[in-house]
Amino acid sequence: MGIKVVPRYGKSFKDKLYLPAIFGGMKTTFSHFTKNFKDVEQLKTMQYPEVQPTDLNERYRGVHRLTKWEDETEKCVACYMCATACPADCIFIEAEERFDEHDEKRPKEFKIDLLECVFCGYCVEACPCDAIRMDTGIFSFTASSREEFVLDKKALMANDRSKDLSDD
Incomplete structure (x- = not known):
């Protein structure tokens, strides 16, 4: 049985800095932030515990x-x-x-x-x-x-x- 050599990616200096990946993640985060900031009424955030969930069905398993x-x-x-x-x-x-x-x-x-x-x-x-x-x-x-x-x-x-x- 031979040894399989798997090529390693990210050998370039640009890839080793991880800057493109960091900027890509920041771009996604910033786009979500601006979308939510513009339309606050569409946020699906609940003010828990003041507002209790209402979407629990009868099969939900609570405390014994x-x-x-x-x-x-x-x-x-x-x-x-x-x-x-x-x-x-x-x-x-x-x-x-x-x-x-x-x-x-x-x-x-x-x-x-x-x-x-x-x-x-x-x-x-x-x-x-x-x-x-x-x-x-x-x-x-x-x-x-x-x-x-x-x-x-x-x-x-x-x-x-x-x-x-x-x-x-």
């Missing part, structure tokens, strides 16, 4: 929530299907025994790390009892520390959009 039964207890049975399906490995569940009429076990701890989550929706698809959803409509979240991005069971159950949507 845990659904509840009518007696305000969680529907999750701690089967670990969501944690197993998660490609980012950002769901942490610790199970405990349950002593009510719903199921045999429930999550003692249920945490989702939003900084590791890729919002793929696999956890929602994997859940056999429709206990986790991503339909809160919360698409922007901020915090001052990393720990605030880890949502626990209490925070996930508080993300409920409304009582009538939880039983879809």
Whole structure:
């Protein structure tokens, strides 16, 4: 097998200075600037967060929530299907025994790390009892520390959009 020699471009002094490439980029930038400066009304800039996006459809995946039964207890049975399906490995569940009429076990701890989550929706698809959803409509979240991005069971159950949507 022979060695393939690839010719190197840009051997001239003019190409080594990169000035033509820099001026070409500046020309493009300046043309966009003048076009936008002349017609400010056509700019597609949104004054976020004062103006919220309106083009989100019903399939948008927002922050997670845990659904509840009518007696305000969680529907999750701690089967670990969501944690197993998660490609980012950002769901942490610790199970405990349950002593009510719903199921045999429930999550003692249920945490989702939003900084590791890729919002793929696999956890929602994997859940056999429709206990986790991503339909809160919360698409922007901020915090001052990393720990605030880890949502626990209490925070996930508080993300409920409304009582009538939880039983879809």
